[in-house]
Amino acid sequence: MKKTMLLVCTAIMLAVAPSAKAQFVVTDPGNLISGILNSANEIVQTSSTVSNVIKNFEQVKKVYDQGKEYYDKLKAVNNLVKDARKVQQTVLLVGDVSEMYVKNFGKMMNDPNFTPQELSAIANGYSVLLNESTELLKELKQIITSSSLSLNDKERMDVIDKVYNEVKDYHNLVRYYTNKNISVSILRAKKQNSTKRVLELYGTAEQKYW
Numbered sequence: 001m002k003k004t005m006l007l008v009c010t011a012i013m014l015a016v017a018p019s020a021k022a023q024f025v026v027t028d029p030g031n032l033i034s035g036i037l038n039s040a041n042e043i044v045q046t047s048s049t050v051s052n053v054i055k056n057f058e059q060v061k062k063v064y065d066q067g068k069e070y071y072d073k074l075k076a077v078n079n080l081v082k083d084a085r086k087v088q089q090t091v092l093l094v095g096d097v098s099e100m101y102v103k104n105f106g107k108m109m110n111d112p113n114f115t116p117q118e119l120s121a122i123a124n125g126y127s128v129l130l131n132e133s134t135e136l137l138k139e140l141k142q143i144i145t146s147s148s149l150s151l152n153d154k155e156r157m158d159v160i161d162k163v164y165n166e167v168k169d170y171h172n173l174v175r176y177y178t179n180k181n182i183s184v185s186i187l188r189a190k191k192q193n194s195t196k197r198v199l200e201l202y203g204t205a206e207q208k209y210w
Helices: 002-014 018-027 029-049 052-074 084-109 116-143 153-191 195-202
Strands: none
Touching: 002 116, 002 195, 018 052, 029 052, 029 116, 052 084, 052 116, 084 116, 084 153, 153 195
16 A cells, blocks of 8 residues: 555655444445445546546536535534444545545635646656545445444454555545645745735645655
8 A cells, every 4th residue: 555655656746343233234324335435436537537627627527416415414423432433434534535636626726826637646656545435445345334243243344454554544644735735836936936826716724844
């Protein structure tokens, strides 16, 4: 996974235990997880099939907006047992990755410090990172379905913890990747004495982009 992270960053800078499962049945998380998984997959697919970067992003945002209800519903689920909450948090991290992609890339689209070629590369980077997160989510989904009943409690929780930690790593990487790209724009803006405009675009609330 670390190798994949390094490759993505380099390329872009260059151009449930059974009891938990029972608790989840009440809130029907299977459908929520499936919705989030499908939304993320569709975003990845859209990113790779639309050639024009503007039309590409319009479609990505549309897919994200349509699937956002699943994230919101899952966020609203309370009073989960500990194991189930770890699953919920893992899925929401993937949702946050999609959100960081859509919200920040939307701002980058209005940033004159990036060329169309750079924007295309940045979008591809987001897509790769989201795809890696989605693949981990598929693994998690298998653990909380009946097909994994052969696992004992410890084995199930070991897998959940593993997926959670790896998804969290990708979530942190997307945050770093976003800030790193924004820092490039800020450095370019300094040379043009237009730093204020760039900071207003991305926000300055105690946020450091380097």
